Amino acid sequence: MGSGRIRHKAKRGRMKRPVQEKIIVGKTKLQRFLRHNVPKKRAFGQRLTICFRCGGTRRHISKYNLNICGRCFREVAKELGFKKLR
Numbered sequence: 001m002g003s004g005r006i007r008h009k010a011k012r013g014r015m016k017r018p019v020q021e022k023i024i025v026g027k028t029k030l031q032r033f034l035r036h037n038v039p040k041k042r043a044f045g046q047r048l049t050i051c052f053r054c055g056g057t058r059r060h061i062s063k064y065n066l067n068i069c070g071r072c073f074r075e076v077a078k079e080l081g082f083k084k085l086r
Ligand SMILES: [Zn+2]
Pocket: 051, 052, 053, 054, 055, 056, 068, 069, 070, 071, 072, 073
């Protein structure tokens, strides 16, 4: 039982992936897919607070009308005039 697993692991390096065939999607099918997967328009929510620098939605800082994410803030804080006290 156990030996079978080990053999499988050793085989993995040599084994080649089967060539995937290109999936041809019809024009109407693609359009239908896009039509049904449009992001919902929202009145409020996390997705509306977007970082104008990178487009991220997490760690958003809106204080002092910064409107950037926390990661971008770390990069540009010195240029904006913020000082690290301590
Ligand atoms: Zn950002």
